[in-house]
Amino acid sequence: MTFAHLPSQLAQALEAHGYTALTPVQSAVSEPEAHGRDLVVSAQTGSGKTVAFGLAMANELIRDESALPFATAPLALVIAPTRELALQVSRELQWLYAPTHARIATCVGGMDPSRERRMLQGGAHIVVGTPGRLRDHHERGALDLSALACVVLDEADEMLDMGFREDLEELLDATPENRRTLLFSATMPKPIEALAKRYQSNALRISTVGENRGHGDIAYRAVAVAPAEIEAAVVNLLRFHEAETAMLFCATRDNVRRLHATLLERGFTAVALSGEHSQSERNNALQALRDRRARVCVATDVAARGIDLPSLSLVVHVEIPRDAETLQHRSGRTGRAGKKGTAVLIVPFPRRRRVEMMLRGARINAEWVEVPTPEAIRAQDRERLLETILAPVETDEADLEIARTLLEQRSPEELAAALVRAHRAALPQPEELLSGSDAGRAQPAHRPGFDDVMWFRMDVGRRQNADPRWILPTLCRRGHVSRQEIGAIRIAPNETWFQVPRAIAERFAEAVRRTADPKGEDENGIHIEPAPDGPREVARDNRRSANDGPRGDGPRHNGPRNLAPGADERRGPRRPHPAGARPQGKPHRKGPQGAR
Structure with a gap:
């Protein structure tokens, strides 16, 4: 058996789910030296971390029985920063632990808390949730942490950035001293080091992050544009790549709202995710993306944490990430599970120097390219159109009868032209950018109309x-x-x-x-x-x-x-000065930023 070193129940689940081999992080946490020890794991987003900590805590949950016995209190606790990530973790653990008949309770904001309490009281083996909701259940006496054998902190760096330190500390302080603590984080800043030192003992450090901070399956590109033309650049990038699913990142919910409205007006099927949306709205948006009813998602950083869309192949940083870690987390939504993805940064001209420094610091090699022109987009459309129309299709007799009738009334050339026109009519029109490569080209010495x-x-x-x-x-x-x-x-x-x-x-x-x-x-x-x-x-x-x-x-x-x-x-x-340069003693005014 390929997974002979794993508990038989989990090996069965992996094979049923199509696994032929473990990812590096999954293999590392399954090694004998990792058994029973606290772990500090650094791994890239999309590297299979959820299955990894599911395997890591198996020895504390699975004994010799084919099914887990009834639990009077949870045996494992998984804490995640956002509702979407917690729900995703719960779904992954459901199929991984299905052969053991494990009961998994999910506790996140926006859900019915009374239903969650009934799940907790019904004998949950594993509890997955967000810090605030878990703390609330604990303080109300619904979440008993006295029997925990293992605690997992997923995306620990993000939880600290989001201000959940106090919630985490209250939960961890209430757990048994002999429990295992598995800390998973894409980055290891000082606050994470301090957390590990306080709540872990003799922890084994595992890192599968290579020298290249960028994901190996992600092609990074950057385009420099006029700040006033960011939205036009977004339109042309979406049209040029025609990704099955694309995610656009903005810094604020207001910008998400504005860009989402712009894309709908242009004819794109788009959904929005930000802090102002209810849980049901977020669930509906994600389902629309999975069902292919929508192809574009406009989101803030926090709202997009933990989203896993297998068809996502394009990430566009509409607004510049605040740091290299945010760049990595955003881009990590694509290029997952061995699939290729593209991440594009839209950079206002005045901020190019800053972005170049960020990329160098993150050891990411991004190719600087021009925003796709309408001509380049139409050339791509032609190739895609020919491929779509010439693809083999199954027809029935009713279709053939309509085709014969059409051929009697129109020539094949006229019918082909109508077919092409119908396909093109469904495509949003590309934008003409004012800030093309000739934006600063010299004008004639004398131009009519400029005498006065x-x-x-x-x-x-x-x-x-x-x-x-x-x-x-x-x-x-x-x-x-x-x-x-x-x-x-x-x-x-x-x-x-x-x-x-x-x-x-x-x-x-x-x-x-x-x-x-x-x-x-x-x-x-x-x-x-x-x-x-x-x-x-x-x-x-x-x-x-x-x-x-x-x-x-x-x-x-x-x-x-x-x-x-x-x-x-x-x-x-004049050449632009580096971003942030300002005269001594004068107030600094920033150039235009953000999507309009």
Whole structure:
């Protein structure tokens, strides 16, 4: 037998579930040296940790009997950070321990607590739950921890990050001293080390995390875009990859709500997961993804913890993860169980330096690529369309009769074109991005319509990472104009000036006012206002001209010559400063961030 070293009941369950070999972490916890010892296990998300700790605690639960005897109090306790992860763990342990007839109780927020209490009182062998709900049951006397032989802390680092330290300590303090403590965590920060030192004795450390912090089955890519065009980039990435299931990560529930609404409007079948959704709404959303009724999930970090979707092949970091660990946890939703996955980071131009540093620190090699263009998406559509239409299909006589009738009335070419049109009609249209590779390309020396211009000013400059690649799309979005209607852009250390043809200046200014808050700023804190005198250099030249008249042999210009967007007349195009750079003693203003 392949699993001869395991209890026969678990070996039977593994074989019935299609296992032919154990993963590295599952093998490590099953070795003889791990039997009966406390464990500190570092393993990547998606490496089979749930089955691993199910195997690890088997010796404390299974004796010689084919079925577990009735338990007056739980023998094992598994604590997980979120409801979804706890439910997933419970499902995994259900099939793994099915041959032993183990009773497994799940205790999570959002469920009926009275039903959970009945399960606990009915003789549960294994209890799986979230820290807050387990603590509540313990304090009410429904959860008896006196007979525990094993405690498992799953995703321990995340539980501490989420503020569950006090709940964990109360639960662990109530367990017998001779119980085993199995601590599973993708990362091992100092708080985890302290927890292990306090509640474990002579723990065996097991690590299956390689030198490459990124998952081996995940291809990492990064795209740099204008902050104003993040949503357009999301649309094009989804259309280019056409993943069976994709997950998009945002930082806040407000951004989840906004992006979800945008995708529905564009024609995507999408669901949302965030802290504002009830348990029934979350369950319905996950079921829609499993049933293929939805293909895109927009979620916050916490809401997506523990979600296991076998069809998930694309993860998009719509907003930059706060650290390398979050990047790893997010990306780990794909590339699981030997399947390939893709993780894409959408990086606002001003924050590219920061992301590059994060990737280096995490030892992740990400390929920087361009956002897919409509042309590239249509080329992909053509290949997928041909593959879909030419795939063999089963037909019955009714289908063939309709086909014959159609051939009598239309030519084969007309029918094929109608079939192609019907397939394409169901696809959301790709977006044209303003911030393409030619966003900062030089304009002609003289452009029609810019003989009479009005200057405007925005209160970000080079020290705030101002760059024409994100400034130009921002101006177009705020002022409801096209890029051809923005003239010279002059970037100074702490402010930026730009030209708008006088004929549309009033309309531009009104649109800017409508897209600002009562303070006159947009959601990124950027203020735009008319600057009739233009940049300081222009105003100074105007004053000299008025006071002294023309100097030299030729006439003086009352304004600067037309510059390419982002070009400084004196020094040429400016490169963005590193993220976070700011002038000494001046308040720092961040560039635009987040999905709109």
